[in-house]
Amino acid sequence: MKAIIIDQKQIVKNYVASYFFFDIVALCHSFIINNTYSDVFISWKSVYSFLCFIPVLSYLVRLKTFLNVVKDLIQIHSAKKSFCVVAYHTFLLVFLIHTFTCSIYAIPLWIHEDDVPDGSLLQIVENRASSRSSLYMECCLLVICNFLGVDYSEDITVPEEQLCLFIMIFSGRIYTLFLIADLLGVFGFTGTSESEYERHLAQLNALMRSENLPIDLRKKLVNYYECKYMRHHFNEDDIFSDMDDFMRTEILLFSARKLLLRIEAFQLISRTQFVDLFMHKKSTIYLTNDVISKRGSTVDKIYFICYGTVAVLNAKDREIIHIKDGDHFGLISYWTSPDLQHIFSHVAVETCEIFSVSTKEMNEFFARNQEAKKYFENKVRQTIQLYKRLDESISRGGTDLLSELRGKLLFEVPKLRPIALD
Structure with a gap:
């Protein structure tokens, strides 16, 4: 059962017990990375990878909150539904790719530590990268290719890393299905109410032609129909009866x-x-x-x-x-x-x-x-x-x-x- 809490102490208590830790970690993301790279990375790569991965988990916990904020901002500006869907999936896709980019490097590094086997993706990306930014871009390229179903030039042979890639590829296929369904719902197909409206409008046009109504009266009838139903046909009595x-x-x-x-x-x-x-x-x-x-x-x-x-x-x-x-x-x-x-x-x-x-x-x-x-x-x-x-x-x-x-x-x-x- 949902309830509105107005007691400030209770609000603070709930926040500290839920999102406070994750927000602090996400806020200190840059501080953790920049101040531990030179010392920790050289000595304990697995520890460094764990420190890099914690902020990603914090962002994942706040994903729903972030997407709700994006929806509210778009709705405030009265944007069309098509723009809302595109913006929503754009933010979600960027977040998923960033999460998998960090995970695809941090998890194997955490598992293998200094004993990196031959054919590992760690060797592939580190051989190609000359800096941390290029290392991130190499991992991002690998994620984009596998997440969106595009062929990647290198073969990954380490079982643990193959499992990570399988999870990423499977997640990409699931997300692609949801993406296609949402895009078709906006651009490909009209809803039942819109189809019903178009059917009634076609009947109105046929009636006006059969009665040979003048042009001015035809425009007036169409304008009235549009203003009355707002391009969506619905039965107001049936809707209100269910409320x-x-x-x-x-x-x-x-x-x-x-x-x-x-x-x-x-x-x-x-x-x-x-x-x-x-x-x-x-x-x-x-x-x-x-x-x-x-x-x-x-x-x-x-x-x-x-x-x-x-x-x-x-x-x-x-x-x-x-x-x-x-x-x-x-x-x-x-x-x-x-x-x-x-x-x-x-x-x-x-x-x-x-x-x-x-x-x-x-x-x-x-x-x-x-x-x-x-x-x-x-x-x-x-x-x-x-x-x-x-x-x-x-x-x-x-x-x-x-x-x-x-x-x-x-x-x-x-x-x-x-x-x-x-």
Whole structure:
């Protein structure tokens, strides 16, 4: 069972009992090699080889930690999956080759000491090497050839060394199989969800051709399909049905995080109350210029913007303001319109994802949370005053947002929206 430890003494105790020794040895690697070479190597080669091999074991113990750090660094920069796989295997391959390079020299040296038999790889590499760096390169060349299955010019006849080479060659074959499987998974084959997406997209294209739909409508349908499924087809209901309540709650809180940050009333209520409100929400993707709600239509939903920009239009269909991530609309008309009809129209300025909650569920939520109701009532009053001032300004001859944008008098900073279309 996993547990989070926050006690500093316990953390130190666990670290000292696990990784502390290996980290100290790895940290002193260069000191051990450089300060023992001249004296120890001449007298006791086996002792020196053992000192060289200990840091390698320390690195091997920390291999999983190192690879996890590499994964985290790559994910922080939002790299593609293909780059992650290539970088991961590059670091792993370099580490394995370095480990076998040190082992292929240190282990025979430890076994034979000064009595090196004829045909030993120690004789082969030492005869070719003129310095420690060239000695390392000779061992590295031998490892690369055997690990990756390339022929090496010299024959090794010593049984102990042949066993080491067998282990290295066998490890190389196993690693090659995993490498090929990962590369084919990224570059060679598409996953089930991607194949299913392509199949449904082909059916959509066939339907559009049979109905002889215009080009603009075809592009809109394809764009909607891409934004909705993000190039991967999946059944959201089936996935959520297999999750427990805790996981569904965590996913919902993450998807609605901007609402939690922008709307103070949601920060004052419990997680359970927030989840109860949005658990049965309907999520809808709207493309550019799609009408979300039209003036005069019945107010039966309250809308919350998950991401995107929505334009608010007055009675003359002139834009008065843009509302963005975390904003909501529909309550003004629901609370102020006597016939429960929308006072304003709302149109998507860009691709948007909108959460909609029925007015019945909102009423039940307000009945349980009077403080939240007061917050939204104050917000509605402030928004009505703002819209009234903007509408009066436009009526007196002011310029609406659409005219300013077309006249290049108003520029908006583009935002990176959380839609994966790689």
